[in-house]
Amino acid sequence: MAKRKNAPGERISEAEHAVMEVLWDKNPISAAEVCDQVCAQRDWSIPTVKTLLSRLVQKEVVGTEPDGRKFLYRPLIARADYVGGESRRLVERLFGGRAAPLFAQLAESEALTEDDLAEIEALLREMRK
Amino acid sequence: MAKRKNAPGERISEAEHAVMEVLWDKNPISAAEVCDQVCAQRDWSIPTVKTLLSRLVQKEVVGTEPDGRKFLYRPLIARADYVGGESRRLVERLFGGRAAPLFAQLAESEALTEDDLAEIEALLREMRK
DNA sequence: ATTCTTCGATTACGTCTGTAGCCGAAACGA
DNA sequence: TCGTTTCGGCTACAGACGTAATCGAAGAAT
Structure with a gap:
C-alpha cells in the first residue's frame, strides 16, 4: 500500500537531479567534467558536486567505473x-x-x-x- | 546566501500540502477539524497538524481568524x-x-x-x- | 474560587538537503 | 625517491521537513 520503491526507487532531490541531467546528456564522465557542466549553471564548487555524486551512487541511481586513478560516473536509470x-x-x-x-x-x-x-x-x- | 522567496512564494512541502488540501476542501475550520480529515489518511496526531498549520501561517499561505477561544484557518492562496x-x-x-x-x-x-x-x-x- | 479541559505556542529531535572543507592515497614530475 | 598535485571519501553544518511532547493561559465545570 505504501508507495515505496520499485527497482531504482530512492528519491532524487532537486540538486541531485541537476547532476543527473548532466550524466544523461553525456556519460560516462568524471566528477570534474560533471562540475564543468553543472557548476556553470548552478553556482557550485567541486566538493558539492562530489557529494551529490556519491549520494546518487549510494542511492544506486548512478554507477561508477574506475578509469585509471579516477572514477567515471554513469546513470543507472533512464x-x-x-x-x-x-x-x-x-x-x-x-x-x-x-x-x-x-x-x-x-x-x-x-x-x-x-x-x-x-x-x-x-x-x-x-x-x- | 539563502534561498530566495517572493511574496506568494514560500515553498509548500508535501506534508503541508496535505493540510492545504483539507483547507481548500472546506474553510475556515479549526485545527481539530483539519485533523479529523487529514489524520484519517496520513496517520498523524494533533500536534503534528498544528505544527504544519503554524508553518503554513508563517509562510503566509494560510490565514487565521479568531473564533472565540480558538482559531479558524483558511487558505490564502487558491x-x-x-x-x-x-x-x-x-x-x-x-x-x-x-x-x-x-x-x-x-x-x-x-x-x-x-x-x-x-x-x-x-x-x-x-x-x- | 479551584480544578479540569482546551487550545495555541514553544521546544524537540532525527533525517534529508544544500553546500563545502579536510585528509589520506595514488599518480606524476623531478 | 620525495614532494606536489589530484582524486575520492569522510566529516561538517545550517536550514527544511516530518513528527510530536510539553507548557502556559483562557474557559468551563463544580
Missing part, C-alpha cells in the same frame, strides 16, 4: 523512467491521477504554446490507431 | 494557483518548459486513460476556436 515517474507522481498528487485536469490546468495558465497544441494533436491522432 | 505553479515548475524542470513532451511521456507510461484522451481532445477542439 531519464525517461525518472521523468515518467515524476510526472505520474505529480498527476497523482495534484490531479487525483487524472491527466486531463493537468492538461486543462496548463491550458488555463497559458503554458501551452501553439506548437504544443499541434504536437499534442498529432500524438493524439497517432494514438487513435 | 488551489488553482498552487497547482498551476507546481505543474509549470515540473514542465519547466523536466521538459524544458514544453508541455508536449510531458503529454508524450504520460502517454508512453500508460498514464492516460481512454477518458483522459477523450477529454483532452474535447479541450483541444474547444481551444481551437
Whole structure:
C-alpha cells in the first residue's frame, strides 16, 4: 500500500537531479567534467558536486567505473523512467491521477504554446490507431 | 546566501500540502477539524497538524481568524494557483518548459486513460476556436 | 474560587538537503 | 625517491521537513 520503491526507487532531490541531467546528456564522465557542466549553471564548487555524486551512487541511481586513478560516473536509470515517474507522481498528487485536469490546468495558465497544441494533436491522432 | 522567496512564494512541502488540501476542501475550520480529515489518511496526531498549520501561517499561505477561544484557518492562496505553479515548475524542470513532451511521456507510461484522451481532445477542439 | 479541559505556542529531535572543507592515497614530475 | 598535485571519501553544518511532547493561559465545570 505504501508507495515505496520499485527497482531504482530512492528519491532524487532537486540538486541531485541537476547532476543527473548532466550524466544523461553525456556519460560516462568524471566528477570534474560533471562540475564543468553543472557548476556553470548552478553556482557550485567541486566538493558539492562530489557529494551529490556519491549520494546518487549510494542511492544506486548512478554507477561508477574506475578509469585509471579516477572514477567515471554513469546513470543507472533512464531519464525517461525518472521523468515518467515524476510526472505520474505529480498527476497523482495534484490531479487525483487524472491527466486531463493537468492538461486543462496548463491550458488555463497559458503554458501551452501553439506548437504544443499541434504536437499534442498529432500524438493524439497517432494514438487513435 | 539563502534561498530566495517572493511574496506568494514560500515553498509548500508535501506534508503541508496535505493540510492545504483539507483547507481548500472546506474553510475556515479549526485545527481539530483539519485533523479529523487529514489524520484519517496520513496517520498523524494533533500536534503534528498544528505544527504544519503554524508553518503554513508563517509562510503566509494560510490565514487565521479568531473564533472565540480558538482559531479558524483558511487558505490564502487558491488551489488553482498552487497547482498551476507546481505543474509549470515540473514542465519547466523536466521538459524544458514544453508541455508536449510531458503529454508524450504520460502517454508512453500508460498514464492516460481512454477518458483522459477523450477529454483532452474535447479541450483541444474547444481551444481551437 | 479551584480544578479540569482546551487550545495555541514553544521546544524537540532525527533525517534529508544544500553546500563545502579536510585528509589520506595514488599518480606524476623531478 | 620525495614532494606536489589530484582524486575520492569522510566529516561538517545550517536550514527544511516530518513528527510530536510539553507548557502556559483562557474557559468551563463544580
